[in-house]
Amino acid sequence: MQSQPFSVAPNSKAAPRKTFMDIDYLDFCWAGDGSEQQVERVFDQMKAAGFDGAIIQAFFHGEAFYDSARFPKFSNVDGQSAAGHDGTGNYLDLLARRLREYDPVRKMLALAQERDMELMPYIRLLDEDPANSRNLFFREHPEYFQLSRCGNFQLVGVPCFNYPEVREHFLQRVADFVEMGFRSIYLGALRFHCFYCTPFIGATALADVYGFNHPIAEEYFRRTGRRAQIDPREEATVTVTPLPKEKRLGDLPQCTVSYKGAPDCDYTVLRRIAGEGMEAFLRELKRRFPHVTVTLEAGLYNFIDSDTAAGSLFQMDPEVILGEGLVNRIHTSLNVRMTPETPSILQAYRQKFPRDKMEIGLFLNDALSKNGGSGLNPPVESVRDYLKDVVREDYDYTIIHEAAFILVHSQQEAVWQALGEFTKREKERGN
Numbered sequence: 001m002q003s004q005p006f007s008v009a010p011n012s013k014a015a016p017r018k019t020f021m022d023i024d025y026l027d028f029c030w031a032g033d034g035s036e037q038q039v040e041r042v043f044d045q046m047k048a049a050g051f052d053g054a055i056i057q058a059f060f061h062g063e064a065f066y067d068s069a070r071f072p073k074f075s076n077v078d079g080q081s082a083a084g085h086d087g088t089g090n091y092l093d094l095l096a097r098r099l100r101e102y103d104p105v106r107k108m109l110a111l112a113q114e115r116d117m118e119l120m121p122y123i124r125l126l127d128e129d130p131a132n133s134r135n136l137f138f139r140e141h142p143e144y145f146q147l148s149r150c151g152n153f154q155l156v157g158v159p160c161f162n163y164p165e166v167r168e169h170f171l172q173r174v175a176d177f178v179e180m181g182f183r184s185i186y187l188g189a190l191r192f193h194c195f196y197c198t199p200f201i202g203a204t205a206l207a208d209v210y211g212f213n214h215p216i217a218e219e220y221f222r223r224t225g226r227r228a229q230i231d232p233r234e235e236a237t238v239t240v241t242p243l244p245k246e247k248r249l250g251d252l253p254q255c256t257v258s259y260k261g262a263p264d265c266d267y268t269v270l271r272r273i274a275g276e277g278m279e280a281f282l283r284e285l286k287r288r289f290p291h292v293t294v295t296l297e298a299g300l301y302n303f304i305d306s307d308t309a310a311g312s313l314f315q316m317d318p319e320v321i322l323g324e325g326l327v328n329r330i331h332t333s334l335n336v337r338m339t340p341e342t343p344s345i346l347q348a349y350r351q352k353f354p355r356d357k358m359e360i361g362l363f364l365n366d367a368l369s370k371n372g373g374s375g376l377n378p379p380v381e382s383v384r385d386y387l388k389d390v391v392r393e394d395y396d397y398t399i400i401h402e403a404a405f406i407l408v409h410s411q412q413e414a415v416w417q418a419l420g421e422f423t424k425r426e427k428e429r430g431n
Helices: 025-033 036-049 089-099 106-113 162-179 214-224 267-288 318-323 344-350 381-388 403-407 412-429
Strands: 018-023 054-056 118-124 146-148 154-159 184-188 238-243 254-258 293-297 327-332 359-364 396-398
Touching: 018 118, 018 403, 018 412, 025 036, 025 054, 025 089, 025 267, 025 403, 036 106, 036 403, 036 412, 054 106, 106 118, 118 162, 154 344, 162 267, 214 267, 267 293, 267 318, 327 344, 327 396, 344 359, 381 412, 403 412
Parallel strands: 018 054, 018 396, 054 118, 118 184, 184 293, 293 327, 327 359, 359 396
Antiparallel strands: 146 154, 238 254
């Protein structure tokens, strides 16, 4: 019998708002010992705190954290080294050892099912680093990464979904999860972790530089009669704006790129063609796995039909998403402490995805840290105040980033208590 998807309730204003925890198993090995006992304890704490479920990491740059007939399992065979949170050890070696001892993905699925919690393995659609991966797909086909207009540079790690082969590659990951028994999946179409070795990554409009792959360029020519790609020998002019002294985490030097003698290019058309590739992936996913609940993380600029959307490599049509029911939930990821415009961002999402047609949410990247990656061990009262402020906003669900940060907190039980107070308010408040 076909299992049913987890319910979403965009039509009900009385429905309680759901809360999910982000579980990066890689970070469990960075922050803790990655043992079965540690994983079980965190699931018990989540259940006691009132969480509805979690998203879980199941891949690291194309290598699986579970036994798969389709994909290689992470083994750190190349001997990469990275110290744990306390500056000692090699947590990549620890991860490889734990994966030899047990299957954390299947373990977490069993724990979630026992506790009647929704579990979503997340697939990073834009984060494939092939350098040390034994998953040879992108090593053997580097042309599938985002290509610059002159063809000389690639956005390494970020695939172009206008290739049918790329879509099929990721659909095979979904197939793995469905066969394991998952009823929900999480698709990340927002986060990049491969910026720093890529030319022009700080471009004010990233789409001005990348996204000129062959299928996009050919479709662009068919629609406009103009060529988007240019001769690789064309001279490129790069203007760089240095970072301010008071830079924020993740800030990169901003630059503009222009090519001598290059014809004008309609970036709106290009980005829309790229978005059609992503829609084709979602459409085929829904066709093959109609009973799976799909949660999509994407930026607001991925749904704006404008060539001014800096950083947007693709732009999807909200009417297509809604009309074909391609996903069940959509949300963005924010460092809310640094994003005072959060209410207006949510309002813009609501305009594109009405409450009666789609659940929208918030990935709270900095709920348990200063800015999402550093500033760990924040005072418990600051966590409480943050969550009290967030609860006033207009959304249907939240995802807390991340469980590993609690493992390194000096007051773990107090943090779980604060999170329990938050989930209680969410269930009482509803939509």
